[in-house]
Amino acid sequence: MYTLCGNQSIQRIVLTLYLLSIILEIIYLTMNNMYKRKIRDFIIVSLLLFISISQILDISKIFQNQNISFNNEVISEQLMPKSTLFSCVILSLIYFVCIFYIINSLKSYKNEIKSSSIKEAFDNLPSAISIINANHMPLLVNKRMYHLIYMITEEYSPNVLEIVNIVENRMKHKNIKYIENRNDFIIQLKNGEIYKFNKSFLEIEAQLYTQIFFSDITREYNLSVELEEKNNALESQKKQLTILLDDIVNIKKEEEILMQKMYIHAKLGEIIVATNLYIRERKNQKYCLDLWEDLLIRLSAPVESKNEDTNLSQLVDASNAMGCEINLNGNLPEDNDMSYLIITAMRVAITNAVKHAKATQINVDIQDDDNNKLISISDNSTMITDSIQEGGGLRDLRTKIEKAGGRFEILCNQKVTLKISLPIKSIYS
Structure with a gap:
């Protein structure tokens, strides 16, 4: 048992404690950045560690100079005298205070805001x-x-x-x-x-x-410039589409006039021959009157039969391209000519709403009332309008509706609403 407490074992204990002290000191220096500050803490910790090492070396010398007898009944008293025991207690306290100081200093330094x-x-x-x-x-x-x-x-x-x-x-x-x-x-x-x-x-x-x-603000400014350029381009496209829609309306008018001229040219010869025959021979009176009646109807009404699906889809596409959405509540009538008038009214309303009121939505409501179709067309413009002057588009629309036996009214109650009434039993039936 003596070899366990001999010189070699004591030296190992001393070396282990010393190495442990060095490791703790290195950790402390590293985490606290001691090469720049905390010099006072470094000196205090170094002194405490030095005292600890000195005490350990003193104890080792005491053990080396003692002759321990294991046959003695007071082995513990010879092995560790009271003074030596007291020194060990003091050493332990000093050592634990040192460790506590290091840990506490690390915590406070971690939370410290440095310049x-x-x-x-x-x-x-x-x-x-x-x-x-x-x-x-x-x-x-x-x-x-x-x-x-x-x-x-x-x-x-x-x-x-x-x-x-x-x-x-x-x-x-x-x-x-x-x-x-x-x-x-x-x-x-x-x-x-x-x-x-x-x-x-x-x-x-x-x-x-x-x-x-x-x-x-480099990125924000460049994005704002890019957005402004795109908005200007969209505004330019919107103006071009508005002009295009006006051109489409004018082209449709020209097509109607051309169709009327072609029909009159095709039928006029036959009518003249039939009329001359009636004047000379008083024959085929009913046939001659039917020809004239048909010609008069053609002169007062659209000549071509419209395909409502095609025309409505074209109008929706053109309106969407201009940034205006069509909200249709109700169904178009099966009568092609009546549908043509409603679609024409929608086209005129969209053109005026986008061009003059900057609207983005057109609301079309179609209802049946006895023998009439009631159509209401309005927009979502925020512009206040108390009166409106009928231009070419509205004036031509009124003429067509009234020739078909219907009624046309423009309401200006802060915003414009077109009210149209068309007889189901119109002159086209």
Whole structure:
């Protein structure tokens, strides 16, 4: 048993404790960045560890100089005298205090906000910022501000007030382009970066400070320019589609006139021959009257039979292209000519609503009332209209509806609503 407490075992114990102390000290130094600060803590911890090692070495010498007899009944008293036991207790207390101090110091240091951390946070900001005291001395200048100063003055310096003076007075400078804006100072550098300038004042503990801020708005500004260009392009397309819709209406009118001329030309010869025959021989009176009646009807009504699905789908496509949605409540009548009048009214209403009222939606309501079709056409325009003057489109629409035996009314109760009534038993049936 003596070999367990001999010189070699004691030396191993001492070496282990010493190495443990060194490891704890290295961890403490590393985590607390001791090469920059906390020198006082380092000295205290080093002294405590030195005292601990010294006590351990003293105990080892005591053990080396003692002659221990295991036949003695007071082995424990010879092995560890009271003074030595007291020294070990004191050593343990000192050692645990040392460890507690290290752990507590690490915790407090971890939660401490250091000036280097604040500077690092400012340097990582995407915008240029600087704080200047009442004596016009810059107290803080982040990396982006240094970059901005260099891009403008071509010098590495903390002279923030120089570029502030240039921007505030809109002084001409080869490295700056001013972007027109009523409320803000916005500049563009030669490399394409765009900054918005702002200056504010801070009062801290009765001391006045000036905060200079250049926000990097390069991406936001480029997106706004791109959006404006697209909006202008859409507005131009909308105007072109409005003109195109007007042209379509005019072309349809020309087609109607052409069809009437072709029909009259085709039937006029037959009618003249039949009329001359009737005048000379008084024959085929009914046949002659039927020809004239048919001609008069053709002259007072559309000549072509409309395909409602095709015309309505074309109108919906053209209206959607102009940015105007058609809300149709009800069904078009089966009568092609009546459907043609309703679709024509919708086309005129869409053209006027988009062109004059900037509407984005047309509401069409079709209902049956006894022997009449009641049609109401309105839009979602926010423009207030108390009166309206009938132009070519509305005037021609009124003529067609009244020739078909219907009624046409324009209501102007802050917004325009077309009211149309068409007899189901019209002159076309």
